[in-house]
Amino acid sequence: MTSLTVYGAPRTRTVRTLWMMAELGLPYDLVPITTLDGGNLKPDYLAVNPGGKVPAIDDDGFVLSESMAINLYLAKKYGGALYPGTAQGEARAWQWSLWAVTEVDKTIIDWALHSSVLPEAERDAKRARAARLELERPLAVLDGALKDEPWLVEGRFTVADLNAAAVMYRALWMDLDDKPNARDWLHRCWDRPAARHARALRE
Ligand SMILES: N[C@@H](CCC(=O)N[C@@H](CS)C(=O)NCC(=O)O)C(=O)O
Structure with a gap:
């Protein structure tokens, strides 16, 4: 054991x-x-x-x-x-995980801090707007990847979805109506019982 x-x-x-x-x-x-x-x-x-x-x-x-x-x-x-079954699928899981931490992580936290998390007096609206703008390109990439697919890799929920959606936690409160594939996928991921459990621990 x-x-x-x-x-x-x-x-x-x-x-x-x-x-x-x-x-x-x-x-x-x-x-x-x-x-x-x-x-x-x-x-x-x-x-x-x-x-x-x-x-x-x-x-x-x-x-x-x-x-x-x-x-x-x-x-x-x-x-x-939960782990992709092919070398290509594995590489995609690495791709999405690295994408999440390099293209999204810091910027989405900055957006969240300055749009809602910090006390109002400490928020910088300019910084929130700049962060949201910077997220536009990665969000468009994600939305495009999910155009005809419910999940990122191999047609089922895998660690690629988990890692990317986990980094995007703050986007649950972002208006993503112009990125409906990304929006629906994010909610699909966080609606899983395991995700709800983790979220309950967090909140
Ligand atoms: N790239 C790291 C980042 C980890 C990270 O920044 N964790 C924060 C908490 S959310 C932390 O430990 N911060 C402590 C510090 O910066 O001293 C990961 O994804 O695990």
Whole structure:
């Protein structure tokens, strides 16, 4: 019996790992590491992830950080059909995961912070508008990829969808009416029972 530990807190990017864990239905321990009290920078946690960021996992002694890599690893090892079945499908899952963290992650958080999350006095409407504008191209790419397909890879829900939709969590509150394929896909992903569970932990 392997032992799996997740380090982090649901209100952070750890929610991406918690969603995957819920999809897998495996038992795991959650070690609460929060950035609010600086727990992520304490020596005990820096020994797990020297970068001091959450999430990280320990799978029976194999320690891994980076939310996208964690989910790709977990899906490949434990996920069955959650992991694409061909080399091309696998490469697409990497593509969408890297797309999500390089093209979307920071910008969508910036958009969320300055359009709704920060106290009103700290919001910068210009920054929110700039972030939304920057998201236009990646969102159009996503919308186009989903034009004739309900899922990103191999015609079924896989880690590619999970990773991309998890990074796009904040877009659940974005007006995507001009990107209906992306909008419907995002809600399809987050409507899954495992996603709802992770979201309930987060919210
Ligand atoms: N690329 C990393 C980013 C992780 C990340 O930035 N996590 C935030 C919490 S949401 C964190 O730990 N921040 C602490 C810090 O920057 O000191 C991933 O996807 O896992």
